[in-house]
Amino acid sequence: MSIYKDAKYMDVPYEEKLKLFNEVKEDMRYDYSLYGCYECGICVAACPSARFYDFSPRVFAQIMAREDVDTFYELLNDNVWDCSQCYSCTRCPRQNNPGGIILMMRDAAVRAGLQSAKDALRAYSRIIYKVMSTGTQVTPDMLQPDFFPDWGTDVKEVAENLDVWRRAIPPETLHTTELAWDVSEKTRLELYMIWKLTGNLELIEGIDEGIYMILEEIMEELLDDHGYDIDDFENILEE
Amino acid sequence: MEQAPAVHTESKAPMREFVRKGKPPTEDYREKLFELEAKGELEVHRVPDPIMEVGTKYGRTKKIPLEHTWHHKSCGQCGHIPGYSTSIFWLHRQFDLDYFDPKDQSSCTAWNYYASSTSNTAAQAAVAARNFAQAKLDGYYPLIHCGTSFGHYKETREEIIHHPELRDQVRRIMDRLKMPFVFPEEIVHYSEWVHAMRHRIAERQVLDFSDITVTVHPACHYHKLVVEDAIYDRELYDGQRTAIVTGLVEALGAKAADYSTWHDCCGFGFRHILVSRDFSRSFATIRKIERMKEEADPDVTITHDTGCVTTLDKSQFAVQAHGRNVGIPVMADSQFAALSMGAHPYNVCQLHWHGVDSKPLLEKMGIDHVKAWKEFEAITERIENEEIDFMTWEDADA
């Protein structure tokens, strides 16, 4: 039974909600993330997201402790993406880690391909593409005035001078624009092997088909160039 | 009716001594790693000499390598605030310290974890292990540039220590990559190196910072993730707050001014800084910058993490439209330290990538920024004319 009077997602089958709830409980990190909550609210006082969103780390700890599956499912869809992952909530006197619980919940939401997860990540697709294909997630060529108009007029100046200004940096590894530093092919190859061996690439398929398609092709090509077959790298986590 | 007599009780606060009693409440992760190594499960990469020992939260000591370090770079620094990474290397070069800047390095990929959860513990642990193995193969000890990488690797260390199934997964992945399963004895953040080096940096200081007021912002992921492993010092804040960054500020003779929201996050949020910036911007301005302005009126805010520099710096532009009280330049401890030693504000500290105008600060420090900018432009002109391909370290210091 949800704690909310205007509870949502009551049409979703209970078994579906329970399955995701159990996935969170069975996560290897769960045992040291929740010891029981006595509702002191210290986590809420320290939480930056609680000031701006209708969000409370205490509710997450409480709901998981009480095993309230209905409210869990609502939080999973609506609030879980508000957390800013600062871990200020680890001030908890019981040593609970609400931020950690939230990360496990997000993992479950992404694995299940929930629409709310896809919506939350839609505008984030370029980062996923960059981190998985180049091994760096924030790149110089992201500094474009149409993406960061609120960061100031200097973004326009940076974007216009990007190529020259990137060459005007002393460390040799930083003369790049498309990725943060000059990542070697060897490293990218090893990363692609890691993504395949941990099922990380397949996880992306549930989130954004277009990104998955591009990533798979990039990885297949590089592995092929080095004499590897992408299909030889099967998800060891499924064994 | 007579008024009750006023009673004044002397505050006992100044006489309080915060003395730690008994054993630390947490296990010693180094012992756990050595135990695993003894069982043949993994190899522990030892911290090389020369070292400096520093104190951590519960009274244990941590070894900080002074050189022979493998620089685990930060994508946000290298991508958006290149002066940050450059200043870290510059400081090493000034002291003729042996270091290595690898290309065989991936970022920690923690964005794929904290921001989007489009990863899993095995992938994250394998990415960490791959970087650590590479460092060992390259013969250098990892020094972590980013606060989030540092926090994330501390988390990963806990997971690896406590979960044999995860160790098994990582070992199998490393076998496929034909790399050893290595874990460092300590996970060291570059700001811990700066802290260890602060007195040596102060010896080489050429600018007078006695008139500079600083507000320090400690990165959440430095001291709130795996809380024990962070530098604490009885001489700073009575050991009640992490000593990082403040140690450097005081060593350089600047004034570290306190403010009421010292412990608050900057509002970075990972995903938020990219796709829900109204939150980051509002939080950074209202809870951090305005508080600093009102209570401390600093000349500069110093922090030690990529996300914090980005958020605190970039959030100050748009809010001017709402007449908010902003306008504090933001930089990293390494940039501040480098400037104190005479580093070029644009060739080395690359301050032109920062949002808030730092010229008033530079003037107060006694730096001729007009001349400095002309020197920088002279180099960019030579690059545009294809006389040179890149700015070298020699160009930067000329």
Place this chain on the structure above:
Amino acid sequence: MAELKNCMFPDELLYHVAFNVWIRKNDDGTLYLGMTDIAQSMAGNIIHCRPKKVGRNVKAGKSVATVESGKWVGPVKTPLSGEIVAANNDVENDATILNRSPYNQGWIVRLLPNSYDEDSTELVSGEDAISGFDAYMAEKDMGECVHCEGFEG
């Protein structure tokens, strides 16, 4: 040139609505493929376009190029199977061509299709194309096209 909510659609081209691409048939049996005005508008200022290598065989529904803007990265999908016989180097060097001339200078690949009759059933033109894109824009909640670099055809 047909116009729909500030989006331009040359009359002589064929379109695949779901993939947001256009096709121009050549006399030699090859065809040009590129992004529509809607696609460039959704992407915003395009920073990179990386077509697949010449000589690669692609299946219908797969990507022939990756396009990146400040906020978005995605595949340009081909509705037809075939071999890539040419890739537009100009677009690789200056991706803003895709914003200002998506239909002429902004062709992305030239394809030699190997099962045209089978694969072309979803291609539309003229009125069918316009009504298809109208529904597409409504579904994506898109108001009108934006020409951040101007529009040269």
